[in-house]
Amino acid sequence: MxxxxxxxxxxxxxxxxxxxxxxxxxxxxxxxxxxxxxxxxxxxxxxxxxxxxxxxxDAFARSLRKRSSRTIGVLAFDLSDPYCVPIVRGIHSALQSSEYLPMVLDAQTERRLFDEHLRLLLERRVEGVIVIASWVFDEANLFADVRKNSVPIVIIGRDLSARGVSSFLLDNEEGGAQALRHLAGLGHRRIAVITGPHEMFDSKPRWLGVERASEECGIALDPLLVQQLPSFGDAEHGFEGGREIAKRLVNTGRPFTAVLAFDDLTALGVVRGLAEMGIHVPQDCSVIGFDDVLPARVATPAITTIRQPLRSMGEHAAQRMLERLAAPQQARERARVHKAAPQLIVRSSTALYRKSESSKGRRKRLDSR
The missing domain is CATH 1.10.260 (434 Repressor (Amino-terminal Domain))
Incomplete structure (x- = not known):
C-alpha cells in the first residue's frame, strides 16, 4: 500500500x-x-x-455531514481539586452508554481560562455544556454566549435555577448544621470554625447551617475562633490555609477542643498544623471536614466528614443533559434545582470530649486557654 x-x-x-x-x-x-x-x-x-x-x-467527518458533534463539554473549575474528580467520573459513567463523548476542560480557578475554554467548547460545536463551578463568577458572558448558540447548560455546585439553568448541588446549610451537631453530640462546647473563601458559593450556606445548629445546641461561638480561609488559586491552598489557621487558633490563647473545617483538605491542613503545635487529633482536639474526598479517607487519622454524593451528582447532571438533548422542544421548560442530602461519615478524627483525659497535659492546655 x-x-x-x-x-x-x-x-x-x-x-x-x-x-x-x-x-x-x-x-x-x-x-x-x-x-x-x-x-x-x-x-x-x-x-x-x-x-x-x-x-x-471518521467521527469528525460524520459530524460535519450530520451537523452534530455528539460531544458534551465539561468545564471544571479545578481538576486538581479532589472535589471535581468523582463528579467527572460520574459524568463519564452516565455518558458511557450514550452516543455522546465528554470533552473535559480545566479552568484552574482562573476566570480568564474559564471564558477561553467556554469559547473553545462553543467553537467545537459541543451540543451541551456541563459546568462544575462552586466558586462565584460573573455569569453574564456565560449565559450570553451559550444561549445565543441555543446550547443547553447544566451546572454542578451552584444554584442558578433562577437564571434558567438546571442545577445540582448539596444542601450545604444542612451539611454545616450536621457537622456542628456531631461535635456538640460528642460534648464539645468550645468549637473553632474555619469558613470558606468568599468566592466559594458553598461558604455562606454552610456557615448559616453552623450558626443555626449552634443556636439549637445552646453553643456560643467565639468570634475569635471563627476564621476565614483566604482566597486561593488551587486545592493546595486549602490545605496550607488550614495548617496556618490551626496555628493561629492556638496562638489566640482562646480555649477550644474541636475544629469544624470548611472542607476535607482544610481539615487535613488543620491536623498538620495542630501536630506542629504539639496537639494530637483526636486525643487533644477533634477535627471534622466536609466533602468526603479520597485523601480524607486514607489519611491518618481518617477524617470525620460530611459526605457529598459527588459521583452521583455528576451522573444525575449528565442524565439531565441527555434528557435535554433527547427532547430539544422542552429546552425552555422551567429549570430545576436538585439538592442532594448530606451524610455524616464518622471516622477517627473526632472523639468524645472528656475533660479529665489529657495527652501529656495538651488537652488541659487547650481547655484552659
Whole structure:
C-alpha cells in the first residue's frame, strides 16, 4: 500500500486493499440500508480487511455531514481539586452508554481560562455544556454566549435555577448544621470554625447551617475562633490555609477542643498544623471536614466528614443533559434545582470530649486557654 499522508486508515485505504470502490466499502462499513444488496461474502471480506488495517470511522467527518458533534463539554473549575474528580467520573459513567463523548476542560480557578475554554467548547460545536463551578463568577458572558448558540447548560455546585439553568448541588446549610451537631453530640462546647473563601458559593450556606445548629445546641461561638480561609488559586491552598489557621487558633490563647473545617483538605491542613503545635487529633482536639474526598479517607487519622454524593451528582447532571438533548422542544421548560442530602461519615478524627483525659497535659492546655 502506498504511504498515506495521514496516520489514520481511510475508506480509500480499505477500498484499495479490498479491491472494491470507496462507495461500496462506505455502504458496507456504515451498515447503510443499501448494504443488503451487497453479497454476504463481499461484506465479510470488506469488514475483515477493515479490521486487519485497523480502520475506524471518521467521527469528525460524520459530524460535519450530520451537523452534530455528539460531544458534551465539561468545564471544571479545578481538576486538581479532589472535589471535581468523582463528579467527572460520574459524568463519564452516565455518558458511557450514550452516543455522546465528554470533552473535559480545566479552568484552574482562573476566570480568564474559564471564558477561553467556554469559547473553545462553543467553537467545537459541543451540543451541551456541563459546568462544575462552586466558586462565584460573573455569569453574564456565560449565559450570553451559550444561549445565543441555543446550547443547553447544566451546572454542578451552584444554584442558578433562577437564571434558567438546571442545577445540582448539596444542601450545604444542612451539611454545616450536621457537622456542628456531631461535635456538640460528642460534648464539645468550645468549637473553632474555619469558613470558606468568599468566592466559594458553598461558604455562606454552610456557615448559616453552623450558626443555626449552634443556636439549637445552646453553643456560643467565639468570634475569635471563627476564621476565614483566604482566597486561593488551587486545592493546595486549602490545605496550607488550614495548617496556618490551626496555628493561629492556638496562638489566640482562646480555649477550644474541636475544629469544624470548611472542607476535607482544610481539615487535613488543620491536623498538620495542630501536630506542629504539639496537639494530637483526636486525643487533644477533634477535627471534622466536609466533602468526603479520597485523601480524607486514607489519611491518618481518617477524617470525620460530611459526605457529598459527588459521583452521583455528576451522573444525575449528565442524565439531565441527555434528557435535554433527547427532547430539544422542552429546552425552555422551567429549570430545576436538585439538592442532594448530606451524610455524616464518622471516622477517627473526632472523639468524645472528656475533660479529665489529657495527652501529656495538651488537652488541659487547650481547655484552659
Amino acid at each position: 502506498a504511504k498515506r499522508k495521514s496516520g489514520h486508515v481511510t475508506l480509500s485505504d480499505v477500498a484499495h486493499a479490498a479491491g472494491f470502490s470507496v462507495s461500496t466499502v462506505s455502504i458496507v462499513l456504515s451498515e447503510a440500508p443499501l448494504s443488503r444488496h451487497v453479497a454476504a461474502t463481499t461484506r465479510e471480506h470488506i469488514r475483515a480487511t477493515a479490521a486487519h488495517l485497523g480502520y475506524h470511522p
